Amino acid sequence: MDFIVLVLNLAAAQGLLLSFFLYYKRKNHVPNLFIASYTLITSFVLFIFQFKDQGLYISVESIRYATFLLIYISGPLLYLYTKYLIGEKQQIDTSIIKHFAAIPVVIGIEMLFPNSVLYTLDHADELHPEDAFDQLYILEYILILSTIGYLLISFKKIWVFDGLALNLFSNMESANLNWLRNLLLLFSAFLFIHLIDTSLDYLQWDLKLSSYIMKLGFPVLIYVISYKALTQPEIFKELRTSELSMPLKQSYQSSGLKEDKAKQHVDRLLTFMEEEKPYLDCNLTIEDLAKSLGISRHHLTEVINKYLKKNFYEFVNEFRLEKVKTLLLDKSKTHITLVGIAFEAGFNSKTTFNTLFRKETGLTPTAFRKQHTN
Known part of the structure; x- marks a missing residue:
């Protein structure tokens, strides 16, 4: 054989x-x-x-x-x-x-x-x-x-x-x-x-x-x-067939979400993100966040897309990046590796973390820490 x-x-x-x-x-x-x-x-x-x-x-x-x-x-x-x-x-x-x-x-x-x-x-x-x-x-x-x-x-x-x-x-x-x-x-x-x-x-x-x-x-x-x-x-x-076939802008036209109500959702959302820090959960989904806020997933998506001009992925990871910056400049965290800091901030991938961080700051995490420490 x-x-x-x-x-x-x-x-x-x-x-x-x-x-x-x-x-x-x-x-x-x-x-x-x-x-x-x-x-x-x-x-x-x-x-x-x-x-x-x-x-x-x-x-x-x-x-x-x-x-x-x-x-x-x-x-x-x-x-x-x-x-x-x-x-x-x-x-x-x-x-x-x-x-x-x-x-x-x-x-x-x-x-x-x-x-x-x-x-x-x-x-x-x-x-x-x-x-x-x-x-x-x-x-x-x-x-x-x-x-x-x-x-x-x-x-x-x-x-x-x-x-x-x-x-x-x-x-x-x-x-x-x-x-x-x-x-x-x-x-x-x-x-x-x-x-x-x-x-x-x-x-x-x-x-x-x-x-x-x-x-x-x-x-x-x-x-x-x-x-x-x-x-x-x-x-x-729980992904719905309609979400795969209907463009977001078209689906928002029939959502029924009033502008004043949407602004209330924005305020509640940002406050919740700052105080409760749900982004630290690396497995956070739009469904999880919607349930925590008591808002429908469709309305929460509309608020983030239409009023904050971001998608959910960008929105959450901006908070994670800010948390990373804080941890990098924290002198009590100098013994923690960069990967450890990334995971502590809610990332679960070293590659994703490095890519997003460099896109946001124009620097590697190491260069960022060194520059600001000096």
Whole structure:
């Protein structure tokens, strides 16, 4: 057994084990059902690929048909994982069925036209009806393009959520979906290569690009998912669908918040921040602050955005930065490390702290302390 076969077998085995854990993982349970299904199917196809390489009664055509269906199933599964992870929907309902409608369509085509897809695959080295050959590639192109569509929609949802998250969280680490964006980009690259391979294969130039994807790409996908999906925290249970679809300015037009009432909320908010210092909680969310003030989350967001001209993330971290400055100049705190001071002020990431501090002051924390001490 060569090294590549060993890596593929280990990746497939890990994928099966991972899918089991994701199915039963309570945190992010609903979105994990979709990513677990994706991992399970990917691992299954990897095993089929190994059977082919070992000559265990699996033909090349069967592998191609399995990957052919995997491409279509992967798009909806990754899209649904994205949709449920960001909290756009909370419970699975029958509406997800429409995303997998192509599967019975393919089966129907096989029943009505038995000399189409499977015939072409199972008799690839023989003469076959030209229309069957064309039907195979037309169907494959349709499924590839539909998968590209799902990926584009997933990218859009993440992009919208990135903007929305700034009004939900005071620390972005738990809501950072860069790993999912990179996963979708990686899958998009594999899909593009497969599209090229399909086009060349139609011209009977077999470069076996899809085979290389199986050997190099899918194990990477499984290992990425293994680490990130298991460690991804819950983002926001109470995120409303309307918040993901309606621009903030448009939603404020119908909020019903009078200007005098809004100014009262501003005064209460600033007083509460100064006296109670809720920003010292590194996990503070807009929901937490709204409950503490007895204000609806929507109205509190409007007050911060419209009247203070900031998003929630900027608003809270300005208080944290001021607290850091105070601690840096406090002679009784000189024994505390910069990271310790950052955490004491409510930050939970050294990188975020350094970035925001330098943006605010134009200096590193060390340079700031030295300059003001001198």
